[in-house]
Structures are given as C-alpha cells and as structure tokens.
Amino acid sequence: MRILVTRPQPDADQLATVLVARGHEVIVEPLMTIDYDAGAKISVEGAQAILITSANGARALAAATPDRGVPLFCVGAVSAAQAAADGFSTISNASGDTNDLAQLVADRCRADGGHLIHIAGSVVAGDLAGQLTALGFTVDREVLYEAKPRDALSDPTKQAIADDLELAVTLFSPRTAKTFIGLIEKAELKGACTSLDLLCLSQAVADAVSGLSCRAVKVADRPTTDAMLALI
Template structure:
C-alpha cells in the first residue's frame, strides 16, 4: 500500500518507519513548517497545572522555573510522550480530541487548586482557554509557535506522485487541508485522487477537501493511523 503523510518530519518520522516496517511504501509531503515564537517572559512557578495541545507546544517551551511534577494535561499520546521526554511525570492524556481534554481537566483539576497555563500554537480549532474561563478557571494562554504553509515542493517528487498516486493520505488540521488543496490545484492534480482514501481529523478538516473526488473519506483520532490501514 502507498501511504502519503503530510505532517512535518519531526511529527511523523516514527510513523514513516513503522509503516515501512509493515511493508508499505511511504511518501512524505510536509505541507506545513513549524516556527518558534518569541513570547513574553512568564513566571512559570505561578502555575499549578499545564495544558499542551500539541507536541510542538512542548518542544518550544522554555521549562526553566516550571515544576515538572505539576499536573500536565496532553491532548493525545504523542503529546504526552513528548512531555514525558521533557521530564513531566504527572501527565494525563486525552484521545487526541480537545473536547475530551477539556473534560479530563474538569474531572482532574479543581479550579481552587490554582492557575493553569495553556501552551499552544497561534492557530487553534477550539478556544479551550475561553471555555475553561467560562467554567471559572484562572487560565493563561501562551502562544509559542506558528504554522507556516510550505509553497515550494520538489518537481521530481510531484512527477513521481503523478505516476503512483497514494492509496491513503493523512491530513491532521484545517491548515494542512487548505495547504493540500492549494498544492493539488497548483500542480493540476485535481482528477488523480479517485482511488485515494482521505484520512482526516474532524469534519471541518475534511470539508476543506470536499471539492476533490476521493475514493472514501475517513475521520480519525491521532493514534488510530495504523488501525485505519485495515479498514480499506
């Protein structure tokens, strides 16, 4: 099976190796680049809990002054793995869904315990901090990275892709979906995806690619990628 992965290499290198070890052909089309944002200085010792909605948020955070034993809420297993690699020991992970993450926070962090800090990228699909504020939590959002659309791609890669279109393509965000649609139109690939299964996180992501004719569209949560191989 030919699989196309679209995340930055640091976010999908393990998956590439895993799929290749299972005998699949893997192509990599990084639609987005991640860049660190210099943010205001914050006294991290003031906070009693921390929230991460991506691995990048963990990677780009200066952890000086932060107690790594505090409750650490992660959106999914990959983010939790990154947090544990950075020394966090008291982690709680949702199943790749921000709304599930909110419920975990409500269940495991009483608003009287103290302040929360929510570390994220510039663009988010759910305003988790505002929702928690509405529940009475004292929470600060810290933006420490931005997502940039890649616009230049290797011509040889595009020509190889035209000759061997993937059986599956994984898309992880609305930003990625917009970038993929732009890539498809720019390279006149609109009519080549009818044998390709589109795997998207959420309906809003898949909706951005509805004008392309796909074999089938599947919705999934992070961590289910390998399981989806056996559904088609």
C-alpha cells in the same frame, strides 16, 4: 500501500518509521514547518497546570522553562509521550481531542485552584480556553511557536499524484487539509486525485477536503494516531 505523510517534522519521520515497519511505502511530505520562538521564557509559578495540545507544544514548553514538576494535561498519547521524553514527570493524557482535554481538566482541577497555561501556536484549533473559561477557570495562552504552511509540493509527490498511483494521504488537522488542497490546486493536479484515499483525523478534517474529488475519504473513529493507523 503507498502513503503520503504530511505531518511536520520530527513527527513525520516518527510516523514514517512506524509505517515502514508495517510494510508500507512512504513519501514524507511535511506540509507545515514549525518555527519555535527560540528566546521565549515563561514562568509557571502559581500555575495549577499546563495544557498541551500537540507534541510541538510540549517541545516548546521544554525550551521555555526548566521546571519539569508542574502538572501537564496533554491532549493525546503523542503529546504525552513527547512531554515525558522532555523530562516532565506529572502528565495526564486525555486520549482524544480538545473537548476531551477540557473535560479531563474540569474533572481533575478546581476553578479556584490557580490559573491554567495553554501552550499554543499562533493558530489554534477548537476553543479550549473558551470551554474552560465558561466553567470558571482562568486560562492564559502562551504562543510559543508558529506552524508555517509549505508553498509547494515536492516533485516526488506531484509525480506520484500525476501518475495516478494509488496513494493514501494522512491529514491530521483542518489547516493541513486546506493547505494540501491549496497546493494541489497550485500544482494543477486537482483533476488527478481520483486514486487518492484521504485519511482524516476527524470529521472537521474531512469537511476541509470536501471539495476534492478523490477515491475515498476515511475518518478515524477517535482523534488519535492509533485510530489513524487503523484506517490503513
């Protein structure tokens, strides 16, 4: 199968490696560029735990503090693996989405046990801080990076769509999905998407592409990379 990988780098290349090893043809087309705040430094003193909702957050945290002993609560396997690769030693994995992460934190932390720090980008999905604040926790949000959308599709991707080639498109967030539709419209390819299978991490992602006429929209049964791979 031919697969369009839309994740930011370096996650795009990591996913592409897995797909190629499984015998798929891959077009790497990151729809977001991650711009880290290179000079950012944060203090984790007094923090009960740090909340990580993406691999980008783990990378940003590693650059912003030398402390590797603070407990981390990660949304899923990819962010947990990145945190481990960056040297953090106490990692809990929610294996799901921000709702699962909020539940894990609520189960294992105390509202009066110290503040929580959420490492985030300039745009966040879900309301992790709101959920935990409603349970009595204090959550400080540290914005350490920005995900900037691409302004055009590459020529190979436009050609693959224009040639009506069967193509599966991986979409890991509503924002990425909306960016994809915007770039399709900009390239005047909206009418050429009938051979596309859209592989969506969640129903929220699928809802974001509801206006695009394509061959199929498939939704992972869990918001994880493994569940996305199971759609292929």
